[in-house]
Every structure is written in C-alpha cells, then in structure tokens.
Amino acid sequence: MELNERKLQILQAIVADFIYSAEPVGSRTISKKYDMGLSPATIRNEMSDLEEMGYLTHPHTSAGRVPSDKAYRLYVDQLMRASELTDERKQAISSKLSDTAAELDRTIEKAASLLSEITNLVSFAITPSGRESKLKYVNLLPVDERTIVLMIVSEDGQISNTPVKLSCGYTEDNLRLMSRVMTHNFMGKTVSDVLTMDIIETIKSDLSALDKLTGAVVPSFMQTLEKMLDVDLYMDGYTNIFSMPEYSDVEKARNFLTILQQKDHITNVLVNRDNGLIITIGDENSELKDCSLITADYRVNGRLVGKLGVIGPTRMRYSEISSVIRYMTDNISKTFEITGDNDE
Amino acid sequence: MELNERKLQILQAIVADFIYSAEPVGSRTISKKYDMGLSPATIRNEMSDLEEMGYLTHPHTSAGRVPSDKAYRLYVDQLMRASELTDERKQAISSKLSDTAAELDRTIEKAASLLSEITNLVSFAITPSGRESKLKYVNLLPVDERTIVLMIVSEDGQISNTPVKLSCGYTEDNLRLMSRVMTHNFMGKTVSDVLTMDIIETIKSDLSALDKLTGAVVPSFMQTLEKMLDVDLYMDGYTNIFSMPEYSDVEKARNFLTILQQKDHITNVLVNRDNGLIITIGDENSELKDCSLITADYRVNGRLVGKLGVIGPTRMRYSEISSVIRYMTDNISKTFEITGDNDE
DNA sequence: TGTTAGCACTCTTTAGTTGGGAGTGCTAAC
DNA sequence: GTTAGCACTCCCAACTAAAGAGTGCTAACA
Numbered sequence: 208m209e210l211n212e213r214k215l216q217i218l219q220a221i222v223a224d225f226i227y228s229a230e231p232v233g234s235r236t237i238s239k240k241y242d243m244g245l246s247p248a249t250i251r252n253e254m255s256d257l258e259e260m261g262y263l264t265h266p267h268t269s270a271g272r273v274p275s276d277k278a279y280r281l282y283v284d285q286l287m288r289a290s291e292l293t294d295e296r297k298q299a300i301s302s303k304l305s306d307t308a309a310e311l312d313r314t315i316e317k318a319a320s321l322l323s324e325i326t327n328l329v330s331f332a333i334t335p336s337g338r339e340s341k342l343k344y345v346n347l348l349p350v351d352e353r354t355i356v357l358m359i360v361s362e363d364g365q366i367s368n369t370p371v372k373l374s375c376g377y378t379e380d381n382l383r384l385m386s387r388v389m390t391h392n393f394m395g396k397t398v399s400d401v402l403t404m405d406i407i408e409t410i411k412s413d414l415s416a417l418d419k420l421t422g423a424v425v426p427s428f429m430q431t432l433e434k435m436l437d438v439d440l441y442m443d444g445y446t447n448i449f450s451m452p453e454y455s456d457v458e459k460a461r462n463f464l465t466i467l468q469q470k471d472h473i474t475n476v477l478v479n480r481d482n483g484l485i486i487t488i489g490d491e492n493s494e495l496k497d498c499s500l501i502t503a504d505y506r507v508n509g510r511l512v513g514k515l516g517v518i519g520p521t522r523m524r525y526s527e528i529s530s531v532i533r534y535m536t537d538n539i540s541k542t543f544e545i546t547g548d549n550d551e
Numbered sequence: 552m553e554l555n556e557r558k559l560q561i562l563q564a565i566v567a568d569f570i571y572s573a574e575p576v577g578s579r580t581i582s583k584k585y586d587m588g589l590s591p592a593t594i595r596n597e598m599s600d601l602e603e604m605g606y607l608t609h610p611h612t613s614a615g616r617v618p619s620d621k622a623y624r625l626y627v628d629q630l631m632r633a634s635e636l637t638d639e640r641k642q643a644i645s646s647k648l649s650d651t652a653a654e655l656d657r658t659i660e661k662a663a664s665l666l667s668e669i670t671n672l673v674s675f676a677i678t679p680s681g682r683e684s685k686l687k688y689v690n691l692l693p694v695d696e697r698t699i700v701l702m703i704v705s706e707d708g709q710i711s712n713t714p715v716k717l718s719c720g721y722t723e724d725n726l727r728l729m730s731r732v733m734t735h736n737f738m739g740k741t742v743s744d745v746l747t748m749d750i751i752e753t754i755k756s757d758l759s760a761l762d763k764l765t766g767a768v769v770p771s772f773m774q775t776l777e778k779m780l781d782v783d784l785y786m787d788g789y790t791n792i793f794s795m796p797e798y799s800d801v802e803k804a805r806n807f808l809t810i811l812q813q814k815d816h817i818t819n820v821l822v823n824r825d826n827g828l829i830i831t832i833g834d835e836n837s838e839l840k841d842c843s844l845i846t847a848d849y850r851v852n853g854r855l856v857g858k859l860g861v862i863g864p865t866r867m868r869y870s871e872i873s874s875v876i877r878y879m880t881d882n883i884s885k886t887f888e889i890t891g892d893n894d895e
Numbered sequence: 896t897g898t899t900a901g902c903a904c905t906c907t908t909t910a911g912t913t914g915g916g917a918g919t920g921c922t923a924a925c
Numbered sequence: 926g927t928t929a930g931c932a933c934t935c936c937c938a939a940c941t942a943a944a945g946a947g948t949g950c951t952a953a954c955a
Contacts, residue, residue, distance in 0.1 A: 267907075270906075446805060446812055579917085593927055611935055612918080612934045613918045
C-alpha cells in the first residue's frame with residue numbers, strides 16, 4: 208500500500224492532535240478540526256489503512272487512533288515544521304544563561320532547570336568529560352608541614368586541584384623537582400592516555416631520590432585524573448511528570464522515577480549518545496521504551512562536549528522542544544567559546 | 552482528666568499499631584493483640600477519653616482511632632523504647648561509611664543513600680558550612696599569562712582553589728606580595744568575619760602599587776569565601792514515597808515531591824535546626840505540617856557541623872530510625888575526627 | 896471507483912445502588 | 926468500674942445501567 212499525500216496529511220493531523228490532547232483521535236475530530244474536505248467515513252478508511260501499515264494503533268475497538276513509534280519517527284523526519292522561537296523566549300534564555308558567564312557548572316545546572324521549566328518535561332545535562340584534554344602542566348604546592356596541593360592544568364583551560372596528605376615531610380625543592388619531572392613526562396598527553404601509562408615507572412628514574420614523595424603523590428595524581436574523566440549529571444523537573452496523563456497512574460510514575468534515579472545509567476546513556484540534535488523515540492531507546500529523548504551537545508573551549516536534553520512520553524512537542532534545546536546549546540557553546548588567548 | 556498508667560499503655564499500643572499498619576486502630580484490635588486483660592468496650596471508653604484529651608482523632612464516626620501529633624510527641628518523649636541496632640546492621644553501616652575514608656562529600660552522599668535504603672524514607676544530608684573556619688593563609692599562584700589560581704587554606708584543613716582570569720599581566724613578585732598582604736590581614740579571622748570587612752580598603756594601603764591585580768583578585772576572593780559558607784545538600788530515596796500509603800494519592804505525592812524539590816528551602820530548614828538528635832513532629836514543623844523530621848549532626852575536624860536525617864509521614868518508626876541516624880552520625884564524626892597533627 | 900450516509904456494534908466511563916463490614920457510642924447488667 | 930449487647934454510622938467494593946464515543950460494514954451516490 209502506498210503512503211500517498213492524503214494519508215500523510217491525515218497522519219500529520221492525528222499526530223499533531225494527539226500530541227496536544229493526549230486522547231485517542233477519532234475520525235470525526237480530524238474531519239472537523241482539520242478542514243480537508245473529507246467526511247469522517249473517508250478518514251476512517253484511511254485510518255484503517257494507516258493502522259494496517261503500522262502507523263496507528265487502537266487502544267480498543269471503539270476508541271480513536273493513537274500514533275505508533277513509527278508514526279512519530281515519520282512525523283519527526285518528514286512531517287513536522289521547524290518551530291521558530293519567539294523573541295521574548297530567546298531573550299529569556301539568553302539572559303538566564305549568560306548571567307553566570309564564568310562558571311560552567313552553574314550555567315549547565317541553570318540550563319537544565321530552565322529547560323524543564325519551558326518544556327514541562329524532565330530535563331538533564333551533563334558536563335564534558337576531560338577524557339581528551341591534554342595536560343599542560345603539573346604543579347605541586349606546599350600548604351603546611353604535611354599537606355601539599357596537586358594542581359593539574361590542561362590545555363583547554365581546566366584547572367583541577369587536590370589536597371594531598373603526606374605521611375612524610377618534604378622540601379620545596381623536592382616539590383619543584385617533582386613538578387618539573389611530571390610536567391615534562393605528561394605534557395601534551397591526554398588524560399586517558401596518561402591513565403593507561405605506568406606512571407610510577409615513567410617518572411621513577413628521574414625521581415629516584417624522592418621515593419616517599421612519589422608514593423604519596425602518584426595515587427592522588429591518578430585519582431585526580433580519573434575525576435577529570437567524570438561527568439556531572441544534572442536533572443530537573445521531576446515533578447512535571449505528575450501533570451502528564453501518561454503518568455497519572457501511580458505505578459507508572461513510580462517506575463519512571465525509579466529509572467531516573469539511576470543516575471549512572473542515565474549518564475551512560477547520554478555519554479554514549481551521538482552528538483548533534485538527536486531524537487530517539489520509544490523502542491529506539493534500548494531501555495525507556497515508552498519514552499522519547501531529545502538531546503543536543505554543546506561545546507566548551509571549542510572541543511569538550513557536554514549534552515543537554517529532555518526525556519518524556521513519546522507524545523511530546525518534538526518541534527518546539529528541539530528548537531529550544533538547540534537554541535540553548537548554541538547559547539552555551541557561544542558563552543564558553545574559546546576565548547582566543549589559548550595556544551596549542 | 553488524668554493520663555493514668557492504663558491510658559498510657561493503651562495509647563502506646565495504638566501508636567505502635569498505627570505506625571506498623573497505617574490503618575486506624577479499633578478497640579477490638581487493641582484488646583486482642585495487646586493482652587492487657589481488658590474488653591473492647593473498656594478500651595473504647597479509654598479511647599474516648601484520650602480523644603477528648605487530644606491524643607487521638609477519628610477520621611469518621613465508624614473508623615478506628617488515629618494518633619495525633621500530640622500523641623506522637625508523648626510517644627517519642629516517654630513511651631518508646633530505645634531500639635538497639637543488630638550487629639549485622641552496625642557492621643553494614645560501618646563498612647559502607649568508612650570505605651571512602653578520605654572524601655567527606657562522597658561519604659555524606661553515601662550516608663544519605665544508605666539511610667534512605669534502611670529507613671525506606673526520604674533522606675538528606677548537608678555538608679558543614681565553613682562559616683566559622685578561620686583562615687590560615689592565602690596564596691596566589693601563576694598558571695599562564697592571564698590566569699592565576701587563588702588558594703585559601705583554613706585552620707581546620709579546608710583548602711579551596713579558584714582559577715582567576717586576569718585582563719592584565721602580572722609578575723610572580725606581585726603575586727607573592729599580594730599573597731603575603733592578604734595572609735597578614737586575614738589570618739586567624741573567620742570566613743564570615745572577613746566577608747563583613749571592607750576587603751579592598753583593608754589591603755589597599757599595602758598594595759597601592761597593584762591596583763589592577765587587586766581589582767581582579769578581590770572579587771574572586773569574596774566569591775570563594777562565599778562558597779565556603781555554602782553547604783551542599785544531598786537527598787535520596789524520593790521514590791520511597793510511593794510505597795507509603797500516605798502518598799498513594801497522586802496529588803499528595805506531587806505536593807510532597809514539589810516541596811522536596813525546593814532545595815534552598817530544605818537546606819535552610821536543616822541549617823537552622825538545633826544540633827543533637829532532634830525529632831520534630833507534624834505541626835511542630837513550620838512548613839511540612841504532615842511530616843516528621845529526624846536529624847542529627849555530625850562533626851568534622853572536631854568542630855564543623857553537618858547534618859543527616861530523614862523526612863516522612865508523622866507515622867514513622869521513630870525509635871529504630873533515631874538509632875540508625877545516631878549510629879551513622881557517630882560513625883561519620885569518628886571517621887572525620889581531627890587527625891591530631893593540627894595545631895591551634 | 897472513490898466518497899459518503901446510515902446504522903449496528905463494541906467498549907469505556909460515569910453515576911447510582913446495594914450489601915457487607917468495621918467500628919463506635921450508648922445502655923443496662925454484672 | 927467493667928463488660929455484653931445492640932443500634933447506628935460510615936466506608937468500600939461490587940454490581941448495574943445508561944450515556945457517549947468511535948469503529949466497521951453496507952449500500953447508495955457522483
């Protein structure tokens with residue numbers, strides 16, 4: 208059977224109506240609301256065809272039609288019109304996101320919060336992983352008799368600091384020497400590369416005199432690098448699910464929230480997701496089969512990539528929400544654009 | 552009317568039964584389950600008295616009795632027996648909380664998670680505020696041409712670092728001078744004291760040559776100090792509310808979760824709460840009138856105080872939960888006891 | 896041949912009804 | 926002071942009935 212123009216029109220109308228109303232759509236509704244000069248009976252025939260083709264389903268005999276995942280996919284790929292944000296909305300987003308220009312974490316947290324507020328869905332965002340950051344230098348600094356600070360600076364401008372408790376004393380000369388040796392050995396390498404090296408072996412010959420110091424510093428060094436690999440997850444808008452008819456059943460709400468609580472899982476899903484504006488619908492998600500996800504990536508320092516997105520029932524305002532997310536990630540990327548004074 | 556021994560016994564039985572069953576308790580139930588040699592009719596008379604005295608209420612004529620806030624207060628203060636943790640439980644708690652000995656944040660997060668798992672309630676924890684920490688010294692460190700790091704070390708061992716982007720250049724001598732001046736002026740003062748000072752005025756005369764650098768560093772200095780005042784809030788076990796009959800109604804669940812989402816509010820409540828093991832019941836909470844809170848404080852470095860606790864319906868297992876919380880906070884305090892090498 | 900009106904049929908939803916059960920409060924007897 | 930007995934209240938779950946929405950099919954129409 209062929210998916211002709213008229214079928215497409217009807218399908219579009221059904222999807223649009225269902226996204227809006229969350230109620231199964233009947234033939235009469237389409238005939239009246241979307242003036243295409245066809246009687247309910249004709250539309251019924253077409254609907255029957257569309258159902259046979261897998262685009263619609265039927266909760267029960269005498270209910271209207273509901274779009275399938277396949278229909279949403281078609282809708283997203285071909286039927287929906289890109290939605291343009293109003294100027295007020297753009298302004299509101301820009302002003303909120305550039306408020307705290309300096310701090311990435313705060314900005315991302317705010318972006319997630321704003322996104323859930325605008326979309327009435329559950330939003331989330333992850334910060335970039337430092338996996339591909341190249342080390343610029345390592346510095347050890349004295350704090351007090353038994354404490355030093357390990358500072359790692361990467362080429363893309365990330366600075367990370369860790370206090371290290373020592374069981375032995377040290378001299379400032381020792382620290383300087385060790386800083387130089389570590390910088391020399393690891394400069395220009397990525398965090399994940401360094402972590403796969405045998406760090407102690409690498410610097411041992413240069414630091415044979417400083418066994419104890421090395422023993423204390425290297426574990427902290429590795430821990431700090433590992434932390435640089437981590438991404439932070441922010442989520443917001445949990446309670447929005449209570450306004451969605453899909454989750455009016457307590458059991459369903461519970462299940463959904465239980466999944467969202469598994470932060471490691473969610474983080475994983477996001478990290479492994481492609482870059483760009485990605486929409487996955489229902490079954491296309493390995494888990495979360497009743498949900499759709501829309502995500503987009505943002506860039507920091509020209510390269511490090513984090514993600515921002517929403518999760519909700521397959522019935523969501525794909526067009527509008529995509530626009531909002533894209534606008535927000537563009538905004539963030541611009542805010543954290545490389546500031547020009549960085550060499551490499 | 553007098554609250555004699557028998558009335559107390561009956562009240563205790565009712566509270567205990569209701570905490571367990573969440574169903575209004577009838578006279579027959581008490582008479583049968585709690586063998587005190589009294590007929591249902593007698594118990595009914597006593598119940599009627601207890602209701603008159605404000606310890607019980609009646610959802611409707613032909614339902615059993617439900618304890619009032621006043622009854623819970625009496626129960627907590629006089630009637631409940633301290634509950635002793637089993638050795639396995641103690642062991643489980645100890646091992647989980649000392650796993651990550653070094654990192655306070657991680658430990659607190661884990662404590663919150665464990666607490667909600669054990670109690671089946673919503674748990675929360677806050678990290679200590681640095682409000683009363685005394686500054687030990689301030690250090691400015693070079694990173695690259697336009698970036699330095701501001702390091703603040705406090706007497707109780709907190710180290711905080713902030714990168715500062717400069718619009719002007721600097722020399723290492725400048726940094727050293729400024730570090731010395733700031734250390735000299737602020738050493739021994741608490742974070743909140745320093746924040747009330749006119750910082751620029753204080754150091755101006757000593758640094759008249761370094762106007763530009765001062766202008767860049769001082770705002771960061773203040774921001775960092777302000778961040779040291781902040782406390783982090785961890786919450787866990789949201790989804791537990793779905794197993795509580797009190798929140799089987801979606802609307803109630805939504806309200807509760809909405810309140811819990813207001814992290815600033817919750818943080819405030821916790822910060823302003825007395826130290827020690829504190830139980831507040833229903834109306835005793837300014838907001839959250841249908842809930843009870845149990846919290847206890849833990850100590851870090853002998854002084855800095857954070858809090859750990861649960862929130863749930865007034866019907867909760869006060870005795871057992873108090874014991875768990877107390878055991879956990881004791882454990883944390885012990886883990887983060889001052890390690891001895893700290894002078895002051 | 897595509898479109899449409901008509902109609903029987905299905906299924907859900909809501910309101911109304913009913914009977915049983917749990918528990919109280921009162922009275923009167925022990 | 927305690928208790929048995931009993932009428933009464935109120936909730937709750939199950940059932941019933943009616944209304945409404947929507948389909949699928951048939952037959953007629955352009």
